[in-house]
Amino acid sequence: QVQLVQSGAEVKKPGASVKVSCKASGYTFTSYGISWVRQAPGQGLEWMGWISAYNGNTNYAQKLQGRVTMTTDTSTSTAYMELRSLRSDDTAVYYCARPSSRGGNYFDYWGQGTLVTVSS
Amino acid sequence: AIRITQSPSSLSASTGDRVTITCRASQGISSYLAWYQQKPGKAPKLLIYAASTLQSGVPSRFSGSGSGTDFTLTISCLQSEDFATYYCQQYYSYPLTFGGGTKVEIK
Numbered sequence: 001q002v003q004l005v006q007s008g009a010e011v012k013k014p015g016a017s018v019k020v021s022c023k024a025s026g027y028t029f030t031s032y033g034i035s036w037v038r039q040a041p042g043q044g045l046e047w048m049g050w051i052s053a054y055n056g057n058t059n060y061a062q063k064l065q066g067r068v069t070m071t072t073d074t075s076t077s078t079a080y081m082e083l084r085s086l087r088s089d090d091t092a093v094y095y096c097a098r099p100s101s102r103g104g105n106y107f108d109y110w111g112q113g114t115l116v117t118v119s120s
Numbered sequence: 121a122i123r124i125t126q127s128p129s130s131l132s133a134s135t136g137d138r139v140t141i142t143c144r145a146s147q148g149i150s151s152y153l154a155w156y157q158q159k160p161g162k163a164p165k166l167l168i169y170a171a172s173t174l175q176s177g178v179p180s181r182f183s184g185s186g187s188g189t190d191f192t193l194t195i196s197c198l199q200s201e202d203f204a205t206y207y208c209q210q211y212y213s214y215p216l217t218f219g220g221g222t223k224v225e226i227k
Binding site: 046047097100102107111 | 121152154156163164165166169170175207209211214215216217218219220221
């Protein structure tokens, strides 16, 4: 069965960087992309960007351009999301999500979420 | 970016009620709309894709309709396990965008 397992919670100071991992299993990793979606406390869902696990192509949300980098390691079927120059409003639960096998960019598999807290 | 306006932001309902949530896109998105349910502390769960296609395993009391700019999620007979927050998402174009969410609470 498809599983996306994320790394554990992080506490960072403003200005620092965080790197969240998402280990995939139960499917051919390079056949799908991975999107990252975040959710600030009590707020809605925000799409951050997408990476192709096949060729590493990326598409980032404009507001995060320059601060976010998404990568993959095909040898371990793991996707990574690094966010730099952290601010207090980056405090959120970060999810990785896999798009549907039917070809649409909606998500039928999600990681369990990683809470990133940015606080001095 | 395509803006998705979801309404209402919250509603109170009783078990057995019929509930309707709407999403309006700022431009036409054909049927490229999905609906998710999210419970506290959990990842979103896909309910409906392509505006009206029920995801496998989702109860038939959930239904979706619409195309173009206006979409609806209906829960025909609310059950206790349906109290949650619901989000729509357009996947017509990047950046992918979500509605602001609708919290369905117990009356």
